[in-house]
Amino acid sequence: MNSTKTERFTAYLILTVITLLAVLPLLMTFFTSMKGDEEFAAGATRLLPAAWHPSNYIRALQMAEWGLFLKNSVVVTGAAVLGSLIFNTMAGFAFARIRFKGRSLLFLLLLVGLMIPAQVTVIPQFLVLKSIPLFGGNDMFGHGGNGWLDSYYALIVPELSGAFGVFMARQFYLQMPKALDEAAYIDGSGYTRLFFFIYLPLSGPLIATLGIFKFVGVWNDFFHPLIYTNSPAMRTVQLGLQVFRGENQVQYNLLMAATLLVSIPILVMFLLFQKQFIRSAISSSVKG
Amino acid sequence: MNKGWNRIVPYLLIFPSMFLFLLFVLIPVLRIIYLSFTDYTMLQPPVWTGSANYTKLLHDPIFGKAVRNTACYWLGTVLPSMGLGLVLAAVLTLRLKGLAAFRALIYLPGVLSSVAVAMTWLWLLDPLQGPVNRMLSLFGVAGRNWLQSPDTSLGSVIVIGIWTGMGFAMIVLLGGIQGISESLYEAAALDGASGVRQFIHITLPLLQPILLFLFIISTIRSFQVFDLVYILTGGGPANSSTTVVTQIVSASFQDYRMGYASAMSVVLLAVTMAITLLQYKMGSRNSSME
Numbered sequence: 001m002n003s004t005k006t007e008r009f010t011a012y013l014i015l016t017v018i019t020l021l022a023v024l025p026l027l028m029t030f031f032t033s034m035k036g037d038e039e040f041a042a043g044a045t046r047l048l049p050a051a052w053h054p055s056n057y058i059r060a061l062q063m064a065e066w067g068l069f070l071k072n073s074v075v076v077t078g079a080a081v082l083g084s085l086i087f088n089t090m091a092g093f094a095f096a097r098i099r100f101k102g103r104s105l106l107f108l109l110l111l112v113g114l115m116i117p118a119q120v121t122v123i124p125q126f127l128v129l130k131s132i133p134l135f136g137g138n139d140m141f142g143h144g145g146n147g148w149l150d151s152y153y154a155l156i157v158p159e160l161s162g163a164f165g166v167f168m169a170r171q172f173y174l175q176m177p178k179a180l181d182e183a184a185y186i187d188g189s190g191y192t193r194l195f196f197f198i199y200l201p202l203s204g205p206l207i208a209t210l211g212i213f214k215f216v217g218v219w220n221d222f223f224h225p226l227i228y229t230n231s232p233a234m235r236t237v238q239l240g241l242q243v244f245r246g247e248n249q250v251q252y253n254l255l256m257a258a259t260l261l262v263s264i265p266i267l268v269m270f271l272l273f274q275k276q277f278i279r280s281a282i283s284s285s286v287k288g
Numbered sequence: 289m290n291k292g293w294n295r296i297v298p299y300l301l302i303f304p305s306m307f308l309f310l311l312f313v314l315i316p317v318l319r320i321i322y323l324s325f326t327d328y329t330m331l332q333p334p335v336w337t338g339s340a341n342y343t344k345l346l347h348d349p350i351f352g353k354a355v356r357n358t359a360c361y362w363l364g365t366v367l368p369s370m371g372l373g374l375v376l377a378a379v380l381t382l383r384l385k386g387l388a389a390f391r392a393l394i395y396l397p398g399v400l401s402s403v404a405v406a407m408t409w410l411w412l413l414d415p416l417q418g419p420v421n422r423m424l425s426l427f428g429v430a431g432r433n434w435l436q437s438p439d440t441s442l443g444s445v446i447v448i449g450i451w452t453g454m455g456f457a458m459i460v461l462l463g464g465i466q467g468i469s470e471s472l473y474e475a476a477a478l479d480g481a482s483g484v485r486q487f488i489h490i491t492l493p494l495l496q497p498i499l500l501f502l503f504i505i506s507t508i509r510s511f512q513v514f515d516l517v518y519i520l521t522g523g524g525p526a527n528s529s530t531t532v533v534t535q536i537v538s539a540s541f542q543d544y545r546m547g548y549a550s551a552m553s554v555v556l557l558a559v560t561m562a563i564t565l566l567q568y569k570m571g572s573r574n575s576s577m578e
Contacts, residue, residue: 007483011379015390018376022394022455028419029408045422091305100298106306113313115564119512119533120557123540123550124316124323127330161308191297220401222515227541238403242519245407252411259407263400270399274392277399281456282463284505 033057033256040253053253060257064247068233069240073219076152076236080159080218081211087160088210089203092169093195097181107170113163122227129154129228154228155236159218165210168283172206173199212273213280219266237262317557323550330544341551351552353527354535357442361531362510364446365453370502372450373457378487380458381465391462395455402452402515409448409520410435438528441521445529448516453509457502464498465491497571504567508560532556 028047033056035049060066094100095107129148132138137145148154176199184194222238229235235243241262245255270277324341326334345351376394380387397405412420413434421431434444468491476486514533517523523530523538532552540549 004482008382008384011382011384014375014379015384018372018454019390019393022397022451025408025412025451026396026400028412032411040417043417047419087304087308090301094298094301098298098301100295103298106302109314110306110309113309115561116313116317116557117508117512117560119514119536120320120553120560121313121316123536123546123553124319125312126541127319127546128311128316157308158312161305161312163309163313166305190294191301195301216399220403222401222403222519226518227537238401241403241407245410252414252417255407256411259404263404266399266401270392270396274388278395278459278463281395281398281459 029256029259032253033260035253056253056257057261060254063254064240064244066240069235069237072234073236076155077215077218079156081214083160084162084165084214085207085211088162088165088169089200091166093173093199095170096173098191110163110166114167125158126227150229150231150234155225168210169206208273208276209279212276213284215269216266320550320553323547324554326547328547330546334547341548344548345551350527351535354530354532357529358511358531360442361446361449361513362507365449365510366503366506369450369453370457370506372454373461376458377461377465380462382483395459397452398455403519405448405452406516406519413444435521436525438525441525441529445516445520460502461495461498464495468494500570504563508563511556511560
């Protein structure tokens with residue numbers, strides 16, 4: 001789009017104001033996380049800290065079992081990303097490139113799933129997780145104990161089912177040229193080889209987008225850990241943060257340090273994979 | 289390669305996804321519809337009560353409040369963040385230096401977890417030490433307890449909702465604008481149309497389908513707001529900021545009225561599905577434009 005000088009000036013003005021509104025709260029969080037306790041006690045009014053206290057971060061880490069929370073988040077997010085990528089690409093490939101009986105009906109079912117919000121399924125999912133047979137003190141009919149509740153399974157396994165992921169993968173594989181399959185058929189290879197040796201190696205952009213989408217969703221998730229777990233040993237970083245706030249109500253410098261610590265993986269990923277973040281935002285919006 | 293094997297391969301490939309989908313999405317939806325017609329506390333098996341839960345919902349003043357608050361949150365966040373997103377997207381399509389940096393910084397609040405966002409604003413809005421009240425006092429305006437007063441709690445959550453939502457709207461609209469052919473703008477520029485005129489006469493009309501998608505998706509998201517409210521205000525004070533999803537959670541996982549909470553969930557599901565279907569209908573009418 002071509003523009004005049006005044007337009008460009010107004011544009012910069014608008015951008016600067018809104019960028020400040022977006023970033024200033026985060027900068028203040030950072031500055032606050034660096035302020036000393038004395039400065040707070042004296043009623044801190046400055047934007048910048050009078051003296052910088054990076055040690056706040058270490059103190060914040062020591063005030064709760066952050067090592068454990070971090071480990072939980074890493075295990076849960078890692079497993080969910082890896083597992084959902086494998087399952088989504090497999091199913092997406094089958095729906096896009098293989099003709100089989102019941103394909104359209106099964107895919108239609110999945111499309112219905114795109115419309116169902118997580119908030120709606122949380123009660124019955126909770127009941128399913130609670131009644132997994134032979135786990136968490138349950139008998140073989142799923143009665144008596146807590147099943148998968150309060151375990152990694154509750155946080156990982158439901159995340160592996162993704163109508164959205166399968167849908168995206170199918171869209172991606174539909175765009176591939178037909179010649180790919182033909183070459184493989186002439187070689188005499190079956191669908192399994194076709195998928196693992198031809199389609200999967202070409203799936204980089206798909207894997208990056210789906211991976212980022214899942215990573216952000218699971219790392220940032222507060223809702224499901226809140227409902228599916230209750231023991232402190234199962235807390236993820238997001239839950240840990242919420243509890244930490246309750247235990248240390250007034251110490252905002254430490255609370256802000258912990259908040260930033262929990263956000264670091266997301267910020268690093270965002271800097272590294274901006275393109276994929278943006279692509280996953282667009283695709284998640286366009287197709288619900 | 290053996291033909292029989294190739295025939296079952298597709299089913300093996302879709303099995304994990306389909307199985308988990310059935311177990312964790314489809315069957316749960318059917319189950320919640322069933323539970324919504326029962327009295328269920330998890331201690332005893334569900335007891336069929338017909339439409340009793342739904343009748344109760346109609347007369348439940350707190351649920352009514354939750355619906356009103358959710359509607360306010362929807363009205364308060366969706367149009368302002370779309371408006372801001374549109375202005376930003378329009379501005380960013382001018383050939384400006386530092387476009388990528390601006391885009392990233394504005395989108396930043398949208399990638400943080402809702403917990404991190406809530407913590408940030410708990411501090412900013414803290415009645416005694418928080419920068420917002422401090423800044424106001426510089427101008428001689430008395431500060432308030434934004435999150436804990438009934439008349440400002442919902443408004444505060446709405447402002448925070450806009451803060452996190454505008455970047456997303458901007459990104460989606462930017463994507464849409466980039467799909468518009470450059471040659472249209474060149475032709476308009478030859479005719480002497482200014483940037484603003486080009487935006488009104490070319491960008492806006494062609495962006496209509498994307499605007500509709502964005503409106504629908506933001507609407508659905510706003511109906512599901514939970515984390516921010518739960519952490520910032522807990523729905524209080526005096527239910528002044530409670531929403532449909534906070535009500536679902538408190539009825540089910542705090543009071544164990546699973547049947548009643550299921551009825552609320554079914555209402556949420558029905559509204560969401562109706563809006564999505566409407567989108568498909570309008571989208572297919574517009575699809576010739578994409």
